[in-house]
Amino acid sequence: xxxxxxxxxxxxxxxxxxxxxxxxxxxxxxxxxxxxxxxxxxxxxxxxxxxxxxxxxxxxxxxxxxxxxxxxxxxxxxxxxxxxxxxxxxxxxxxxxxxxxxxxxxxx
Amino acid sequence: xxxxxxxxxxxxxxxxxxxxxxxxxxxxxxxxxxxxxxxxxxxxxxxxxxxxxxxxxxxxxxxxxxxxxxxxxxxxxxxxxxxxxxxxxxxxxxxxxxxxxxxxxxxxxxxxxxxxxxxxxxxxxxxxxxxxxxxxxxxxxxxxxxxxxxxxxxxxxxxxxxxxxxxxxxxxxxxxxxxxxxxxxxxxxxxxxxxxxxxxxxxxxxxxxxxxxxxxxxxxxxxxxxxxxxxxxxxxxxxxxxxxxxxxxxxxxxxxxxxxxxxxxxxxxxxxxxxxxxxxxxxxxxxxxxxxxxxxxxxxxxxxxxxxxxxxxx
Numbered sequence: 001x002x003x004x005x006x007x008x009x010x011x012x013x014x015x016x017x018x019x020x021x022x023x024x025x026x027x028x029x030x031x032x033x034x035x036x037x038x039x040x041x042x043x044x045x046x047x048x049x050x051x052x053x054x055x056x057x058x059x060x061x062x063x064x065x066x067x068x069x070x071x072x073x074x075x076x077x078x079x080x081x082x083x084x085x086x087x088x089x090x091x092x093x094x095x096x097x098x099x100x101x102x103x104x105x106x107x108x
Numbered sequence: 109x110x111x112x113x114x115x116x117x118x119x120x121x122x123x124x125x126x127x128x129x130x131x132x133x134x135x136x137x138x139x140x141x142x143x144x145x146x147x148x149x150x151x152x153x154x155x156x157x158x159x160x161x162x163x164x165x166x167x168x169x170x171x172x173x174x175x176x177x178x179x180x181x182x183x184x185x186x187x188x189x190x191x192x193x194x195x196x197x198x199x200x201x202x203x204x205x206x207x208x209x210x211x212x213x214x215x216x217x218x219x220x221x222x223x224x225x226x227x228x229x230x231x232x233x234x235x236x237x238x239x240x241x242x243x244x245x246x247x248x249x250x251x252x253x254x255x256x257x258x259x260x261x262x263x264x265x266x267x268x269x270x271x272x273x274x275x276x277x278x279x280x281x282x283x284x285x286x287x288x289x290x291x292x293x294x295x296x297x298x299x300x301x302x303x304x305x306x307x308x309x310x311x312x313x314x315x316x317x318x319x320x321x322x323x324x325x326x327x328x329x330x331x332x333x334x335x336x337x338x339x340x341x342x343x344x345x346x347x348x349x350x351x352x353x354x355x356x357x358x359x360x361x362x363x364x365x366x367x368x369x370x371x372x373x374x375x376x377x378x379x380x381x382x383x384x385x386x387x388x389x390x391x392x393x394x395x396x397x398x399x400x401x402x403x404x405x406x407x408x409x410x411x412x413x414x415x416x417x418x419x420x421x422x
Contacts, residue, residue, distance in 0.1 A: 006371065007284040008274030025274035025371055068333075068340040068347070069364040071373065073408040075336030075401065100396035101337065104380070106205045106297040108139070108243070 003028060018042070114152060117189050118143040122150035122196060140315070141192075147199050148182060152192040153315060158236070159193055162186055165314040166195060167232035168289075174231075177222045179302055179310040200300025200310060211296050213329075213342060214349040215309040219299075221355030223311065224288045224322040237283060238290040238320030240327075244270070244375050245279030247382040254386040262395075262403050263385055268410035270378045277375045283320055288356065292316025294325045322357030326350065327372035330365075331380060334373055335405040337398055374409050381406045 001010045001021060008025025018038045021030040031039075112120070112128075119131030122145040134149065135142040141152040153162060163186050168174065170184040182196040203211055228235055248270055251263055275281040291298065293316040301307045323330075326347070333343035351361040358365040366373075384399035395403060 006274065007276070024272075025277070026367075068344050069366055071334050071366050071370050073374070073405060073412055074334040075405065100398040102205045102208045104337065104384075104398045104402075105208050105211070105332065106203070106295060108293055108295065108297075108383075 001030075003030075112190075114141055114190055114192070115143045118150040118152055118194065119145045121187065121189050121194060122146075122148040124148075144199055149197045149199050150189070151195050151197065152189055153195065155192065157193050157315070159186065161236040161318075162193055162195075162315070164232060164234065164236055165317045168235065168317060169314045171231050173226050174223070176308070177219050177226070177311060178314065179300060179312045195314075197312070198302060199304065200302035200307070200312065201304040202300050203296050205297070208296065212299060212309050213346040216294075216296075216299060217346045217349035217355070218353045219309060219311050220291065220294065220322075220325050220357075221350050221353035223291060224325070224355055224357060226289050228289060228319065231289065235289065236318040238287070238292040238318035238324060239316035240290070240292045240320060240324040240372075241277050241279040241283060241375070243279075243293065243316065244273075244277060244379045247379040247386070248278065250386040251382040254389040257389045257392060259385055259389065259395075262381075262406075265403065265407045265410050266378060266381045266385060269374065269381070269406035272409055272412070273371065273375055273378065277371060287320045288322050290318065290320045290322055291325050292318060292320065295328055321372060322355065323369050323372040324357075324375075326355075326357050326365075326369060327376040328380075330369045330373040331376040331402070331405070335377060335401045337401055377402055377405045377409065 002008070003010050003023035003025060005028055006023060006025040008023050010021040010023050010030060013020045013022060018035050019032065020035065022028070023030075115131060115133050115136065116128060118141065120126060120128050122131070122143060123129035124146075129145050132144040133142075134144050139154045143150050166181055166184055166186055169178045169181055174180075179197060179200055182198055187194045187196065248267070251266060254263075256263075270278055276283045291311055291313075293313060294311075298311055298313050299309050300312050302310050329338065329343065329346050332338040333340070347358060347365060348361070351358055357368060359368045381399070381402040384395060384402055388395050388399065
């Protein structure tokens with residue numbers, strides 16, 4: 001099936017017996033009727049068995065904050081706690097590669 | 109006549125006299141040869157240019173609705189020199205490539221926001237599709253055709269990153285219907301001040317102009333930021349100016365823009381890395397550091413932590 005948002009193909013995955021469609025483009029997820037409840041049920045079974053699920057990692061600093069959000073595949077300096085990598089200007093990181101830097105920003 | 113080189117023939121085309129004239133060669137690539145002759149610039153477009161598409165794009169560049177956004181051609185009609193389609197423009201002053209720190213990030217963002225908000229019905233049509241995905245396809249073809257100079261692993265990572273994209277973003281299927289007028293190939297070489305020297309900034313190069321996802325025009329700066337070439341402050345100058353000017357491609361001000369930008373930024377990262385590898389191979393040299401950053405970004409795209417792993421057959 002096609003993703004209603006970006007129209008890429010959606011692939012079916014099986015998570016603990018629950019069928020999930022995930023888009024190959026935007027990675028959005030489609031759940032059929034009852035599947036969310038099935039996942040919630042699985043979660044509470046897990047909690048009953050193994051205790052509380054650890055909380056997810058702290059969210060990135062809210063925008064506009066000290067650092068701008070970056071994608072998951074961003075350069076390591078975008079990672080949490082490395083905000084000092086920002087704000088140097090071009091000279092900070094790449095001043096010594098200025099020729100290549102300039103060429104890349106100016107070409108197709 | 110046929111003894112004349114293409115640049116010399118373009119100069120004669122651009123010269124008011126229509127006769128051979130002194131000229132400056134501004135660009136000479138397989139996708140375009142550009143010659144300046146006094147206050148005029150002639151561009152011979154690529155041999156395989158979609159000529160109907162170029163004709164519409166030239167009429168769009170001449171449209172009154174875009175007179176403050178796109179540089180307007182001296183002639184709305186496409187001419188011909190030595191069998192190549194040729195367009196004629198006034199000379200505008202470009203950004204100094206030796207001073208990228210002086211780049212007009214805010215004006216660029218505002219021009220894109222204006223371009224993306226022009227109602228399509230006010231433009232000559234039919235407005236063709238934006239050619240961004242076609243350029244991703246071309247970059248991947250160049251990578252495939254490049255000689256193997258010991259960069260097989262890097263090329264594999266770029267191809268793997270390309271496989272994370274939907275087929276349309278690789279130019280292998282029609283793009284989703286709808287969208288706005290996009291430039292299609294935005295970088296800092298696509299801006300000039302007109303009239304020289306202190307006029308306002310305008311966008312140039314209509315070869316890839318057309319309807320598409322506005323995120324595509326933001327995706328190259330987004331990819332530079334994500335890969336670590338451009339710092340957060342510079343990126344935010346660009347992003348905030350675009351949003352403040354009403355640009356529709358990056359979500360509302362104050363929100364994380366990446367849900368809107370991620371796909372196109374991955375596509376431009378793939379495109380840039382593929383061209384860098386192909387170029388380095390052709391020139392028999394190692395990757396420059398900034399090129400390496402784009403390839404490294406592809407490695408990370410290709411090895412993103414699993415979103416959902418396919419379960420074993422069930």
